[in-house]
Every structure is written in structure tokens, then in C-alpha cells.
Amino acid sequence: MGQEDQRRVAIPPPQPFVKSLKNTLKETFFPDDPLRQFKNQPPRRKFILGLQYLFPIIEWGPKYxxxxxxxxxxxxxxxxxxxxxxxxxxxxxxxxxxxxxxxxxxxxxxxxxxxxxxxxxxxxxxxxxxxxxxxxxxxxxxxxxxxxxxxxxxxxxxxxxxxxxxxxxxxxxxxxxxxxxxxxxxxxxxxxxxxxxxxxxxxxxxxxxxxxxxxxxxxxxxxxxxxxxxxxxxxxxxIGFLFYLLLSRYFSKKKPKLFWISAMAPLTSVVLGTLLVYLTHAEKHGIxxxxxxxxxxxxxxxxxxxxxxxxxxxxxxxxxxxxxxxxxxxxxxxxxxxxxxxxxxxxxxxxxxxxxxxxxxxxxxxxxxxxxxxxxxxxxxxxxxxxxxxxxxxxxxxxxxxxxxxxxxYTPLVVLSSIIVGAMLGLIDYEAAIHLWHIDKFDFLVCMSAYVGVVFTNIEIGLIMAVGLSLLRLLLFIARPRTLVLGNIPGSKIYRNVDQYPNTNNVSGVLVLEIDGPIYFANSSYLRERISRWIDDEEDRLKSSGETSLQYVILDMSAIGNIDTSGISMLEEVKKILDRRELKLGLVNPVAEVMKKMNNSKFIEKIGQEWIFLTVEDAVEACNFMLHTYKPKSATDESEMHSNNV
Amino acid sequence: MGQEDQRRVAIPPPQPFVKSLKNTLKETFFPDDPLRQFKNQPPRRKFILGLQYLFPIIEWGPKYxxxxxxxxxxxxxxxxxxxxxxxxxxxxxxxxxxxxxxxxxxxxxxxxxxxxxxxxxxxxxxxxxxxxxxxxxxxxxxxxxxxxxxxxxxxxxxxxxxxxxxxxxxxxxxxxxxxxxxxxxxxxxxxxxxxxxxxxxxxxxxxxxxxxxxxxxxxxxxxxxxxxxxxxxxxxxxIGFLFYLLLSRYFSKKKPKLFWISAMAPLTSVVLGTLLVYLTHAEKHGIxxxxxxxxxxxxxxxxxxxxxxxxxxxxxxxxxxxxxxxxxxxxxxxxxxxxxxxxxxxxxxxxxxxxxxxxxxxxxxxxxxxxxxxxxxxxxxxxxxxxxxxxxxxxxxxxxxxxxxxxxxYTPLVVLSSIIVGAMLGLIDYEAAIHLWHIDKFDFLVCMSAYVGVVFTNIEIGLIMAVGLSLLRLLLFIARPRTLVLGNIPGSKIYRNVDQYPNTNNVSGVLVLEIDGPIYFANSSYLRERISRWIDDEEDRLKSSGETSLQYVILDMSAIGNIDTSGISMLEEVKKILDRRELKLGLVNPVAEVMKKMNNSKFIEKIGQEWIFLTVEDAVEACNFMLHTYKPKSATDESEMHSNNV
Structure with missing residues (x-):
């Protein structure tokens, strides 16, 4: 077991609260590190850099x-x-x-x-x-x-x-x-x-x-x-001027060198329209x-x-x-x-x-x-x-x-209308909408709801609908994180999602789960239910195929970016559920933030630090070792034996 | 290269849109799978199960x-x-x-x-x-x-x-x-x-x-x-009755068997208070x-x-x-x-x-x-x-x-007030607040803002403040995902965050980054800036220590649960930035959803499928292989040579 100790997940040393707060604020508000160039400069230079920051013309002007x-x-x-x-x-x-x-x-x-x-x-x-x-x-x-x-x-x-x-x-x-x-x-x-x-x-x-x-x-x-x-x-x-504007744009698009035809078209329209009205006195005939x-x-x-x-x-x-x-x-x-x-x-x-x-x-x-x-x-x-x-x-x-x-x-208003319509038609980017449909259906939905909202209700409501839907998507990502079953890729010690890699093998007696997002209050109940359901499904599958019964549940925490107190409570509840079903829980690769909070809440003590592994490979090996060494009747007996041994 | 082909990330087969939508809806609204017990049952049994679902008393009543x-x-x-x-x-x-x-x-x-x-x-x-x-x-x-x-x-x-x-x-x-x-x-x-x-x-x-x-x-x-x-x-x-109520609660807490003292205390207070008023005619003296x-x-x-x-x-x-x-x-x-x-x-x-x-x-x-x-x-x-x-x-x-x-x-109102205060004091759970402070500072902030909001403004505003802050936290998690630099854990082929595992080693010429959350519109600009900054920092570090210059950037995508079109654009931009700096980009372990979208948007074609690896280990090995075989002047030359070879 000595060699394994090097491959443990260490509890991160406590960080002063102020330091971590400062770090968070910096990442939130200064992600681009705008003060980088000011570092280690004399005050005079700092002043000039500051002026250049506010008025970029001071920077590029002299080189003009x-x-x-x-x-x-x-x-x-x-x-x-x-x-x-x-x-x-x-x-x-x-x-x-x-x-x-x-x-x-x-x-x-x-x-x-x-x-x-x-x-x-x-x-x-x-x-x-x-x-x-x-x-x-x-x-x-x-x-x-x-x-x-x-x-x-x-x-x-x-x-x-x-x-x-x-x-x-x-x-x-x-x-x-x-x-x-x-x-x-x-x-x-x-x-x-x-x-x-x-x-x-x-x-x-x-x-x-x-x-x-x-x-x-x-x-x-x-x-x-x-x-x-x-x-x-x-x-x-x-309609005549609109036709002229669209035609000129079409030619400019065909031959980018002729861009000026399209660029000048509005002004030429105005000049032509004005001349026309002036010469025909059309303003007296309803123009x-x-x-x-x-x-x-x-x-x-x-x-x-x-x-x-x-x-x-x-x-x-x-x-x-x-x-x-x-x-x-x-x-x-x-x-x-x-x-x-x-x-x-x-x-x-x-x-x-x-x-x-x-x-x-x-x-x-x-x-x-x-x-x-x-x-x-x-x-x-x-x-x-x-x-x-x-x-x-x-x-x-x-x-x-x-x-x-x-x-x-004498410029006729109708020419101005044509100019606006001409400019606007270029803004209806249906190709982008098709692109969205191909890549991401939800983005397409957001796009369409903005369009329909603006066209059928009004501009503000359309905008609010689209922003609301976008935010809902973010919240839904957190409220319903994906949970995945991992299997072993043959000929390797790598564990990956069984749906994505269909040729993976299950490990007998061990269920390896991965959670694909942070654990927060908004998803802790869901995750508890979902994990229970995975275990039910796995036990049904094992029962119907007559394999060894389930003994271990391994939770790969690599993708859990953060956790809050509700998340910690959820883990404690999952631990209780597993205890009741006589299953053992192992955790894999929690990130520093998660490790810190599990430690502060004494959850690590509850499951035992030896049940936190650096890789899924290590966790599965440890389970196999215990399964084959002791061949216990129930997981609980075995874990007691194990902890007595350690 | 033949052996490596088995260790590729496959592009998931296209799934019918309706099927994936159905799946999403099921996970969102039926995570607990309430229809599980109805499966494979005769209609009569289904009807009884349905009744029992609505009226659980039908289920437990007969066994009473x-x-x-x-x-x-x-x-x-x-x-x-x-x-x-x-x-x-x-x-x-x-x-x-x-x-x-x-x-x-x-x-x-x-x-x-x-x-x-x-x-x-x-x-x-x-x-x-x-x-x-x-x-x-x-x-x-x-x-x-x-x-x-x-x-x-x-x-x-x-x-x-x-x-x-x-x-x-x-x-x-x-x-x-x-x-x-x-x-x-x-x-x-x-x-x-x-x-x-x-x-x-x-x-x-x-x-x-x-x-x-x-x-x-x-x-x-x-x-x-x-x-x-x-x-x-x-x-x-x-105050007398309040004292009596609190005292009885204190004793009940000390000896849980005496819970009935505390449970009966309100009724005894009412009886005592009523008798007292009735006997002394206190209602005529301001009670x-x-x-x-x-x-x-x-x-x-x-x-x-x-x-x-x-x-x-x-x-x-x-x-x-x-x-x-x-x-x-x-x-x-x-x-x-x-x-x-x-x-x-x-x-x-x-x-x-x-x-x-x-x-x-x-x-x-x-x-x-x-x-x-x-x-x-x-x-x-x-x-x-x-x-x-x-x-x-x-x-x-x-x-x-x-x-x-x-x-x-004749029950005096003041006794009712005492009963309310007695019950309310038990709801002020300062121990829970201290617990929150220890585990998660942000949760403590949410808790305090709810408390202060309710006490100093009004109940609804306090509630809105707390819910708003909680949601802000979720959004902030997405808006500012953590990016981590990974290093090699000595004596293994495992790559982990260098801050969490301080004894890790850098790989010369290769920067391994991990993104700890989904890539959505709300964070794509941030991530682009942040990745640039990591590269700047790494180049500064290499320059000052006189090591080999940076040649490869490896992005570990294991923890990226999802991506939208803005995220795909961000990846394309990062690719452009790296091209300009003559660096090569490698991706590691994208999940099925991300792989699918990168494929739909032709991003995989742009970076080349041979630059998507199953593990960080594979990616680093491939980079080392190329670094030491060709020793190119610039990364661009090398990549051209490489792609000609393949």
C-alpha cells in the first residue's frame, strides 16, 4: 500500500480567505490583466502609459x-x-x-x-x-x-x-x-x-x-x-431605388473590388431622387x-x-x-x-x-x-x-x-425609405440562423424566439424573451448536469463514458459514475435521485444477467468544478443511501476547491481518506483487490475488515 | 501510428433530433422515473398503482x-x-x-x-x-x-x-x-x-x-x-410565560425522553393564563x-x-x-x-x-x-x-x-405572543449559519443577505435578494470557469493541476490547460482572453528561465460538459490566435456532445482529427515525438511536414 500513498489526493492547505477573495475578484473583473504593462515601470512611464490607455491616439498618433x-x-x-x-x-x-x-x-x-x-x-x-x-x-x-x-x-x-x-x-x-x-x-x-x-x-x-x-x-x-x-x-x-440599391450590392458582392458601387449607391440615389423631384416638381404630386x-x-x-x-x-x-x-x-x-x-x-x-x-x-x-x-x-x-x-x-x-x-x-422621403430597407435587408442573416440550427438546436431556438418576439410583439419583449431563454439554458445546464457511466477501454487503463465509447467493458461488481458539472443547490436533489436510479438500473441489469452483485460505487469527480453546502449535504445523503444498500462509495480526483469543502465539512472523515483516489484506475484496482482477497458476504463486513487492516 | 488509432476520440454517430430532445425532456422533468413501477404490468394493476400513486392511503391503509x-x-x-x-x-x-x-x-x-x-x-x-x-x-x-x-x-x-x-x-x-x-x-x-x-x-x-x-x-x-x-x-x-416555554424546551433538549414537557408547554401556558385572567379579572386591568x-x-x-x-x-x-x-x-x-x-x-x-x-x-x-x-x-x-x-x-x-x-x-393575547416568540426563537438557526461560514463563504453571504434583507427591509425583498444572489452565483460559475495548468505527476503518466499537486513537473515546450466548466456565450470571451494570458505567462516564464520555447498548447476538455455556437467560435478564434503565434493546438477527451458540435461546425476538419487525443498522456507523447523527431525551426513548418507525412 506504500506505493499507493504517493497517488493520493492531498487536502489542499488552507488559504487565507482574503487571498482567495482577491483572486476571485481579479478573475471576475480583470480577466484580461490590463495592468500587466504597468508592472515594473518608472512612475513617469506609468503616467504616459495611463494616458495612452485612455487616449489611444497618443500612442498611434506620432507614428502616423x-x-x-x-x-x-x-x-x-x-x-x-x-x-x-x-x-x-x-x-x-x-x-x-x-x-x-x-x-x-x-x-x-x-x-x-x-x-x-x-x-x-x-x-x-x-x-x-x-x-x-x-x-x-x-x-x-x-x-x-x-x-x-x-x-x-x-x-x-x-x-x-x-x-x-x-x-x-x-x-x-x-x-x-x-x-x-x-x-x-x-x-x-x-x-x-x-x-x-x-x-x-x-x-x-x-x-x-x-x-x-x-x-x-x-x-x-x-x-x-x-x-x-x-x-x-x-x-x-x-421600389425603383430599392432595386437599384440591391442590384449594386449584388454586384459588389460578386466583385469585392467594386465595393464602392454599393457604398456610393445611397448617395447617388439621393442625388438622382432629388434631381428628379426638382425637375418634375413631383413634390406637388404627392411625393x-x-x-x-x-x-x-x-x-x-x-x-x-x-x-x-x-x-x-x-x-x-x-x-x-x-x-x-x-x-x-x-x-x-x-x-x-x-x-x-x-x-x-x-x-x-x-x-x-x-x-x-x-x-x-x-x-x-x-x-x-x-x-x-x-x-x-x-x-x-x-x-x-x-x-x-x-x-x-x-x-x-x-x-x-x-x-x-x-x-x-427636394430630397424625396421615399428614397430615404428605400435606403433604410436596403440596409436592413442585409441585416437579416438567415445563413447564420441555418448555421445555428446545424450546430446547436437550443441556440436556434433562442434566435428564433428573439426574431418572433420582436416581429410579433415588440422590440423589448423580443429581447427579454431571448435573454431569458439564454439564461434559462445556463441555469438548466446547472440544474440538470449529465451523469455518465464509465467503462474500461479494452487494452488500456482508461475509463470513459460507455455511450460515447461503445466498446468499453464494465467492471464486475463496480459502478463507475461521472458527474459532468458543479454540484449546487439547484441540482443536488436531482443528482441524489439520478445516482439512485443508476444504481437501481445497474442492479437490475446485473440481476437479469446473473453477474456478481454490485459492491462498489465509484464517483469520478474530475468534472465537478465546484460544490456548495447543499452539494456537500447531497454527498452525505448519497453515502447514507449506499450504506443502507450495503455498498461502498469511492471518490476520484476531486479538484482542490471540492476537496477543501469536503474536508471542512468532515465528509472526508466520514468516508475515509483511503476511499479518495487519484484516478479511476486506482479506485477500480483497489476495489478488485478487496473483492478478490476477502470475497466477503456483504460489503459492510468487508469494509470493516478492510478498515481494521489499515 | 497504427496502435494509436485505437486510442482516438470517435465522432459520435448522428442521433435523431427527436430522440435526443425526448431524452433531455425526460431528464429535466422525470429524473426520478416515476413510471418505472408501471412498466410491464397488466392494465388492472396499472389502475390500482395509479390510484395508490395519487392516494397513498390506499397503499398503507390495509396494512394498518x-x-x-x-x-x-x-x-x-x-x-x-x-x-x-x-x-x-x-x-x-x-x-x-x-x-x-x-x-x-x-x-x-x-x-x-x-x-x-x-x-x-x-x-x-x-x-x-x-x-x-x-x-x-x-x-x-x-x-x-x-x-x-x-x-x-x-x-x-x-x-x-x-x-x-x-x-x-x-x-x-x-x-x-x-x-x-x-x-x-x-x-x-x-x-x-x-x-x-x-x-x-x-x-x-x-x-x-x-x-x-x-x-x-x-x-x-x-x-x-x-x-x-x-x-x-x-x-x-x-416574559414569565416565555421564560417557562424556553425552560421547558431546554429540559426537553437535555433529556429527549421529556419531549412532552416542551410539547405540552404551550397548552399549559394557555390554560394557566386563562385561569389567571378568569380568577383575577385581569381583562379589566389592561390584559x-x-x-x-x-x-x-x-x-x-x-x-x-x-x-x-x-x-x-x-x-x-x-x-x-x-x-x-x-x-x-x-x-x-x-x-x-x-x-x-x-x-x-x-x-x-x-x-x-x-x-x-x-x-x-x-x-x-x-x-x-x-x-x-x-x-x-x-x-x-x-x-x-x-x-x-x-x-x-x-x-x-x-x-x-x-x-x-x-x-x-379569557385566554390572554399576551400568552399567544409568548408562544409565538418561543416557537420563533427555535427557528433562528445560528449554528447552521456558522456551519455555512466554515464550508462555503458564498453560501454564508447568501444566508446573511436573506437575513439582513428580511429584517431591515421587508420579507419579499429579503427573499428576492437571496434568490438573486444564489442565481448570480450559478451564472458567475458559468461566466468565469476556472482554467488550470496541468503538470505531470512524477513517476506516473497522470496530469493534474499544478496548484493542487505542487510536485508536478512541466512538460518542456508544451502547455497543458484544463477548462473547468461548459463553454457558453457567457464565458467565451473570457476564456479566449484567459487562454491568451496563460500562454503569455508561460512564454514569459520560459523566456526568463531560458528553457525551450513554447510549441504546443494542449486543451484538456474532459470537464467541458457542453458547448454552444459562441463556444465553437471561441475555439476557432483560439486556433487563429495560436496559428498567429506559430503554436499548435491539441484537444483532449471532448465529451460526445462537444465532439458532435465541433464536427457539425467543421472545427475538427480545421484542426485535424489527429490533434484530438483520448488522454493528456497521448497528447504529450505525440508532441514530444514530433519535437524530438523533426526539431523544426517553427511550429508551422513542423505541422506542415507532419501533415504531409500523414
Missing amino acids: NLNLFKSDLIAGITIASLAIPQGISYAKLANLPPILGLYSSFVPPLIYAIMGSSKDLAVGTVAVGSLLTASMLSDVVNVNENPKLYLHLAFTATFFTGLFEAALGIFRLGFIVEFLSHATIVGFMGGAATVVSLQQLKGILGLDHFTSATDVVSVMRSVFSQRHKWRWESAVLG QVIGDLKKGINPLSITDLEFGSAYLTTAIKTGIVTGLIALAEGIAVGRSFAMYKNYNIDGNKEMIAFGMMNIAGSCTSCYLTSGPFSRSAVNVNAGCKTAVSNIVMAIAVMITLLFLTPLFH | NLNLFKSDLIAGITIASLAIPQGISYAKLANLPPILGLYSSFVPPLIYAIMGSSKDLAVGTVAVGSLLTASMLSDVVNVNENPKLYLHLAFTATFFTGLFEAALGIFRLGFIVEFLSHATIVGFMGGAATVVSLQQLKGILGLDHFTSATDVVSVMRSVFSQRHKWRWESAVLG QVIGDLKKGINPLSITDLEFGSAYLTTAIKTGIVTGLIALAEGIAVGRSFAMYKNYNIDGNKEMIAFGMMNIAGSCTSCYLTSGPFSRSAVNVNAGCKTAVSNIVMAIAVMITLLFLTPLFH
Whole structure:
């Protein structure tokens, strides 16, 4: 037995509580070890590193050169040509004055260029965020009756978006965003894109009145109840431009070098549409136009923030919900391009940048901004190298604001609708949904429930359903961990699940079980029942096949990552059940945390440390040794003999 | 390489979706396999088994005999002597007429005796449930202004309690109760007992007016602001009886044979107190008494259920919350005595019994009943054998209702307060809290937050805090799984965590990592970062010690119970990161589920099936083989050579 002693599971030495707490907190909040580079540096260097951490432009700015600028200039102008029509369209979607879309493409990109760490993100307003703002604020304020209050609430909500995002980053709570799974986002985005597209039927059919609900049933009812008001001129124009936009995207996809055709298409549509209306005076024949846009850059709006308003809670709620969605999109977009181009993005740092850009935006007549996927993809395709492309875009938008706004007077609304629908159809990622179905049915279910929830009820309920289902899955994983029977792989001393490796052999008289998850209060009753059932099944099987009766139950604890007091009680109960059935219990390879708690609760004393083994092999050998040496009548006698011997 | 092929991880054959879904549903809702005994039985037998399943009395009734009855008779009379004063006290606690406490000890125990499967549970009203009913209903109806509506709402809430409990049982959702962990219940019960005791200051000090809030600050303020109204006669009587009750409990604990002293103490207190008031006419000197109690058994109350009331939602909410708490207590009590006496209890079946007893109760002037711990413990101590002790108690209570109620006219309220405080002090289980602290600090935190929440805010908030924290812990386990570095245990081919087994050796050029939990969306970003950090750390370590540079990263996947699409993406990203760093990735022992998903997503093709090993030993050997055979300049060259060779 001497040799075996080396192969025991030792009880880990007690660790000071404070140390283990510190460790846990570090893993929870600083998994990326952001202070690593500060280690062993002189104070001056630490200060500079700290500044660079907050303002990455200090780091890459000095290395900037003309070659990089050439690329960024082209990319910047390209995204500006997309930003201007999209900005105006999305502002309409948010029930806000169109000019706000342009304002929002001026200040926030500048802030992001200074503070952001992505080289590829193009900052601007986002369709889903715009619609969400509209739907949440319209619940409390009618935009037609009180446009000023509505506008101020939008600024206030944006302020809270910024505050919330920055706070998440500063307190390193960025991982909250990770609870929005990829499946949730695919379904949610697809649903939101569908809903946004349906809303555009108003513009495309030239309707004056429209439902404020977003679900497909209400929208369709609203559309078809007004059949006599449909305007064919508007519809023809809208469908024509939509066709043009989709065609240009199709060609760009075929030949990636022609990406600029698709990137410029919205601006060309606006120019063509505007010219058409101007020349034919279609605005007098039922084609609605944007009308006057104020010249000049962003006016300050810091005094418009309504902290004393009765609707403050709505503004806060809107800010948080839209902020979360905007973050999820922005961070995901930044990360995927960073992964593609092989550099790192610090999620928490990005959140601070997003937060500051929205706080600054809310004070300068901007509303919710993030890093929309479509614009960023165009940015990358156009060859952007650094965040300078955002600065170029901002300057182009500024020039537009200062000099070119009158040109948009005759721009028909229907073109804006076509641009939105064109952008949205690209967001319905049915291929991703099919991919989910192939890999993981539950993820597909989450995705579909988000989609159906958004399309048939409303955006918030869809999101809550999907997040709820995702969390339920995590809880269900813990509530119902898998228990597996292990068998011996022939010709080896390896024990593996008998279902996965069908050629394994049972060990006579020994049942080897593995539990595939932590033991917590939520599953301790289940596991107790399930273990009993495995033993029943095994005894039935042995009885019917006439083999040796069951004597030992070995529990492989390798995969039990943690245990709580309910789990310890469960083990004690299992021990009692086995005692009553005259079976002996052996444990295999408990991890340090589990070993510590079993020791603190004196459970190790109860089963005897000699019944804790390092490997299943050791445990089975020990059982075989006892079975064949003593050939006892009952397991209890034998164990007594054994313990007397030791 | 031929020999190694036997030791590969096979890709599991595809399973029909419906079959795996059926399996999952079975494990989730029928883990105890309740239909096992119905298998292979003739239809007639199946019908009888089904009846026995619903009404266990059919099973044990025929075997009942006189010996058993003798024991049950004594136990039944003992618990009746406790049930009568406790019933009256708890009804006062719920702001209900005292007679309801007696009604509630008559009908529900009879129902439970027929349908329940515990032999030890004594049915009756519960203190915490009573207080909770009072606090939730008083939010909407003032009991002094509208006692009839309040009473009807209490019946309605009880009806919904029953409906909710029965539904949980029928739909096999009993596991919801398991989300109330032991730590939560200890803290919650302790807090509730403290709050209930504090409420008794009203009775003990003989105050007329009292705050309706339950938190310690409000209660203390209310008590001390009325210092001039304190009545010393009442206080002396109350403290005297409390002292007597605690003393009798102390003796019973010392000598378990004298349990009946403690069990009878409440009734003796009532008799003594009543006599004292009757003889001294203390009711005219500021001692409040119960007053008239109606003679006769339970009147029907089915017409009093207020389904059309404006307060229906409050009744439903109260019913569900109190039902959950009552179930948690009742099931836990039933289970622990069953465990102690070595028989099984089916949680879902118990819930149906609890539900039916509350539904029946709500139609016969009873309010919320469950299986209180104190009364059940007395039942067991008094030697009960079957649920017949509940029938005996019900008959004793019936006789009281029919003939003895006038005797309670002069019973002083202060005695009831003392009885409640005496019972409550036994529920503050500080030893359990200390036990939690020793075993699991987080469980202690959950327990304390439940206690503090209940005592300082209110009962519902305390409960929500504790449940929220418990769930947070589960989510945190998934969000931050442990990653471990494995090393070789000298003289063996076993690989274990280097922190837990400090004498392990590193393998030069190979980093072996283990992930201690499932890979889901909630942790995929974390794990990616964490794995990068482990590699950074290892490279730093190797650089500073001048050892061979890192070439291989081996991921032990044994403890990864499941993976979703985000997890698969994470693995793909890790593979990319490693490629970029010119490191090779090997996987060890993925479980069937993980293997299946890696195969569906073509990840296995990407890393090559020859890089998936059955054991860490195999993986390390393969790496060593390649390291020493080719001695390549870079890992990429080597892998190309290797794959050409194969």
C-alpha cells in the first residue's frame, strides 16, 4: 500500500480567505490583466502609459504618416457618402428632425477617434437604436403634440446611454454585454431589421397616418386598411431605388473590388431622387420631401437635458436599453474586425470611449451613436488604416452642414425609405440562423424566439424573451448536469463514458459514475435521485444477467468544478443511501476547491481518506483487490475488515 | 501510428433530433422515473398503482393495525395540544379571526392524510406564511376598515396557493423549489422569525396601535415612541410565560425522553393564563383577551372566493409567494424526516397533496397550511408511525371546535405572543449559519443577505435578494470557469493541476490547460482572453528561465460538459490566435456532445482529427515525438511536414 500513498489526493492547505477573495475578484473583473504593462515601470512611464490607455491616439498618433492618410482619406470620404443619407434616414426613423442625423455624424466620430481603440469602426447612428428610441419615448410623449419635449428626452436618453456605457467600462462590468449571445443578437437584429423595413411601407406607399405599434400584425392592418390612400408614384420611385440599391450590392458582392458601387449607391440615389423631384416638381404630386434643413454645425444642447422632467425614468430606461443594444453591436463589430486584422480590443476601454462619445453627443445635439456594422464594413473595404477615417468623415459632414444642407430640400422621403430597407435587408442573416440550427438546436431556438418576439410583439419583449431563454439554458445546464457511466477501454487503463465509447467493458461488481458539472443547490436533489436510479438500473441489469452483485460505487469527480453546502449535504445523503444498500462509495480526483469543502465539512472523515483516489484506475484496482482477497458476504463486513487492516 | 488509432476520440454517430430532445425532456422533468413501477404490468394493476400513486392511503391503509394506532394516537393528541394554541396565535399574526387557526387544523390534515406520502409531517398553519399573508394583503386592504374583504382575499389567496402548488406538481415543475437553496432558507427563516418575534412586542407590551411595517427600524421606533403606553402587567405575564416555554424546551433538549414537557408547554401556558385572567379579572386591568370564539366546525367558504375582485392580482401574487415559501418548508421538512427514517418522498406528489389540501382548505374557511417544522418534529418525537396522527389531531381539534371554544374566552393575547416568540426563537438557526461560514463563504453571504434583507427591509425583498444572489452565483460559475495548468505527476503518466499537486513537473515546450466548466456565450470571451494570458505567462516564464520555447498548447476538455455556437467560435478564434503565434493546438477527451458540435461546425476538419487525443498522456507523447523527431525551426513548418507525412 506504500506505493499507493504517493497517488493520493492531498487536502489542499488552507488559504487565507482574503487571498482567495482577491483572486476571485481579479478573475471576475480583470480577466484580461490590463495592468500587466504597468508592472515594473518608472512612475513617469506609468503616467504616459495611463494616458495612452485612455487616449489611444497618443500612442498611434506620432507614428502616423502620409501613406496611412491617403488610405484613410479615401475610406473617410466613402463612409461620409454613406453617413449623410443614412444619418438623415435614421433620424426620421427615431422621429427626430433629419438634421440630427448629420449632427450625430460630426461630434461623436471625433471623440471616438481620440479615445477608441478600433482602427476599423465607423461611428454613426444605428437603425435599431433609432427605432428603439422612437418606440420607447413615444410611449410617454407624442412627438406631434410636443416635439420639443420629445427632442429633449432623446438628448437626455443619449446622455444616460453614455453614462451607462462609461460606467460599465469604468467598473469593468463589460461582461454584462456577453450575456447577449450571438444567437440572441442574430435573431434580434433580424427581427428589428424586419420591423424597421415594415415601417418603411409608410414612406414607400406615401401614407400620412401610420400605426405607432411595431408588430407585423398592426403594421399590416394599418397598411391594408388605407389601400385607397396608396400613392403609385411614390411606390414606383421607392421600389425603383430599392432595386437599384440591391442590384449594386449584388454586384459588389460578386466583385469585392467594386465595393464602392454599393457604398456610393445611397448617395447617388439621393442625388438622382432629388434631381428628379426638382425637375418634375413631383413634390406637388404627392411625393413628400425633406424640406428645409438648417445650415451650420451642431448647436449646444447641454441646457436641453431634462433632469427635472417627470419623464426622467423613461429617459433613463431608454438610455440603458438602447445603450446596451448599441454596445453589443459596436463591440461585436469592433472585435470581429480586430480579429480579422489581428489586433486586440479591450472591451471595457471601448465602452468608456462609446460612453464619452454619447455624453459629448448629448450636449451637442446628437442622439444615440454606436459603430454600425454596414458602415464599418464599408470603411474596411475602402481600405481604412486608422481612426483618422472617422475624422475625415466628420470633416466631410461638417462641410455638408456648413454649405450643402439646402441641396437636400427636394430630397424625396421615399428614397430615404428605400435606403433604410436596403440596409436592413442585409441585416437579416438567415445563413447564420441555418448555421445555428446545424450546430446547436437550443441556440436556434433562442434566435428564433428573439426574431418572433420582436416581429410579433415588440422590440423589448423580443429581447427579454431571448435573454431569458439564454439564461434559462445556463441555469438548466446547472440544474440538470449529465451523469455518465464509465467503462474500461479494452487494452488500456482508461475509463470513459460507455455511450460515447461503445466498446468499453464494465467492471464486475463496480459502478463507475461521472458527474459532468458543479454540484449546487439547484441540482443536488436531482443528482441524489439520478445516482439512485443508476444504481437501481445497474442492479437490475446485473440481476437479469446473473453477474456478481454490485459492491462498489465509484464517483469520478474530475468534472465537478465546484460544490456548495447543499452539494456537500447531497454527498452525505448519497453515502447514507449506499450504506443502507450495503455498498461502498469511492471518490476520484476531486479538484482542490471540492476537496477543501469536503474536508471542512468532515465528509472526508466520514468516508475515509483511503476511499479518495487519484484516478479511476486506482479506485477500480483497489476495489478488485478487496473483492478478490476477502470475497466477503456483504460489503459492510468487508469494509470493516478492510478498515481494521489499515 | 497504427496502435494509436485505437486510442482516438470517435465522432459520435448522428442521433435523431427527436430522440435526443425526448431524452433531455425526460431528464429535466422525470429524473426520478416515476413510471418505472408501471412498466410491464397488466392494465388492472396499472389502475390500482395509479390510484395508490395519487392516494397513498390506499397503499398503507390495509396494512394498518392497532399497534401502529396506539403510537399515532399519542402523537396525534400531543400535536393537537400544540396545534390549538399555535393555530390561534398564527391566525392573529395573519390579521385573521383566531377561530380560523382552529379551522385550518381540521380539514387540511385530513386531506393530507389521504394524499400525502410523508409519515411524519404534521399539517397546520405556519408563522412565516401567516406574516407574509398579512404583509402582502395589508398593502391593498386595511383589515380594520374592511375585515370581510380582507378575510375573503385570504381565502382567495389560499385557493391560488393550492392551485399553484398542485400545478407545479402536476406539470412536474417541482424543481423550481430547489432554486431556494438551504442557505437562502436558513437566512430567510431566521430573518422571518426575528421579524415575527419583534411583532409580538405589541402583544407583550400591551400596545393598541402598532406600525404595519415589519422592518426592525420601524418596529423599534413604534415601540419606543409609545413608551408611556407600555403595560407592565402584560409585560410581566408575557416574559414569565416565555421564560417557562424556553425552560421547558431546554429540559426537553437535555433529556429527549421529556419531549412532552416542551410539547405540552404551550397548552399549559394557555390554560394557566386563562385561569389567571378568569380568577383575577385581569381583562379589566389592561390584559387583552381573545373574547368570544364561535362554536361549531368549519363553515363553507367557497362562495367567499373573490375571483371578480379588483384585488384579484394581489390575491394571486400572495398565493404564489406564500405557496412557494410554504412548499419549500413543507418539502424540506418531509424530506429530512424521510431521510432520517429511511423512506422516499416524491416531491412532485407531495406538491399535489399540498395543493389539494389548500384548495380544499380555501373552500372550508381555512387559510394557508403547510408542514411546519416545529409541529412535525414534535410529531416524530411523540412516536408517530403514519399520517393517522394527523387524523387524530384533526378529530381533537374538531372536538375543541364543537365543545371547548368558550373556554378560550379569557385566554390572554399576551400568552399567544409568548408562544409565538418561543416557537420563533427555535427557528433562528445560528449554528447552521456558522456551519455555512466554515464550508462555503458564498453560501454564508447568501444566508446573511436573506437575513439582513428580511429584517431591515421587508420579507419579499429579503427573499428576492437571496434568490438573486444564489442565481448570480450559478451564472458567475458559468461566466468565469476556472482554467488550470496541468503538470505531470512524477513517476506516473497522470496530469493534474499544478496548484493542487505542487510536485508536478512541466512538460518542456508544451502547455497543458484544463477548462473547468461548459463553454457558453457567457464565458467565451473570457476564456479566449484567459487562454491568451496563460500562454503569455508561460512564454514569459520560459523566456526568463531560458528553457525551450513554447510549441504546443494542449486543451484538456474532459470537464467541458457542453458547448454552444459562441463556444465553437471561441475555439476557432483560439486556433487563429495560436496559428498567429506559430503554436499548435491539441484537444483532449471532448465529451460526445462537444465532439458532435465541433464536427457539425467543421472545427475538427480545421484542426485535424489527429490533434484530438483520448488522454493528456497521448497528447504529450505525440508532441514530444514530433519535437524530438523533426526539431523544426517553427511550429508551422513542423505541422506542415507532419501533415504531409500523414
